[in-house]
Amino acid sequence: MAVNTRTEYTLRALLTIMEKAGDPISAAEICKIESLPKKYIEHLLAGLKNAEVVHSLPGSKGGYILAKEASRINLFDIMKAVEDVAWELSCTQRGDKYCRKGECGLDIFWNDLTGELHQVLKHYTLDKIYAIRQKRSAQ
Amino acid sequence: MAVNTRTEYTLRALLTIMEKAGDPISAAEICKIESLPKKYIEHLLAGLKNAEVVHSLPGSKGGYILAKEASRINLFDIMKAVEDVAWELSCTQRGDKYCRKGECGLDIFWNDLTGELHQVLKHYTLDKIYAIRQKRSAQ
DNA sequence: ATATTGCATACCTAATTAGTATGTTATCAG
């Protein structure tokens, strides 16, 4: 259980988009600034577009912009958009081979835990993450 | 990112051991009660033994017992013992191909987040999980 | 002694991750 590169790279891309403040930035430029693989980032941004986290504009002056204020975009939404399954902890829903379909009695526990972890993720909005990064740069 | 079967099955095994209250219970019996694959559980319990979460006794009347009170065993310890990498979120430590080794400025953020998530996991001790399960059974 | 347990090692298959490649479609500048 770990955050994977999808979330990591996506976050870096989003912060780069955010810094452009409404001016569309292309995948190519994002990847140049952040040293990321272009095709992979395009692929990830497609997920974000679907989840309405970003808007995209094709064409020569095109690129990506945030679909809403940075304070309304949180880590949970990002992960959900970009990882196929975002921290779904319930064994029942995963359909594990030896899952006893609720008979183990732990479904409530997994739900409680999932809720708490999602809460932590939702607490980290894009603007907060940006602020944490700025703080570090200032040191 | 999700909890996997390792943690799920291990937790069920530990609760079964806990219910025996100090009387050693064999992997075979655990697996009979919880419908789990014996070899896999043995493998997982080996990790728990290493982490000093359980003690084991070989021989005919042997089996597993908790190494300490249920209130002193928490989900973080369990996951760390049983999953190779327990929720290590830092890209630097994972050695991702396009990780910029701190240059992305997000290392502090990942550390903050990791800490918060670990805190949630540590809050769930085995006796609390047991209590949550009992509550549900009573319904 | 022997049955019963844990324990160690190695192996295997399927799914997931982390990308890459190729080609198509929409927009703007000239």
Added chain:
DNA sequence: CTGATAACATACTAATTAGGTATGCAATAT
């Protein structure tokens, strides 16, 4: 209206991880 520049869609692939299974050895109680 044409060419460049972007996004977008689909498919593919290599490497790693997950989820087990198999075999055999070591320790203990009866």
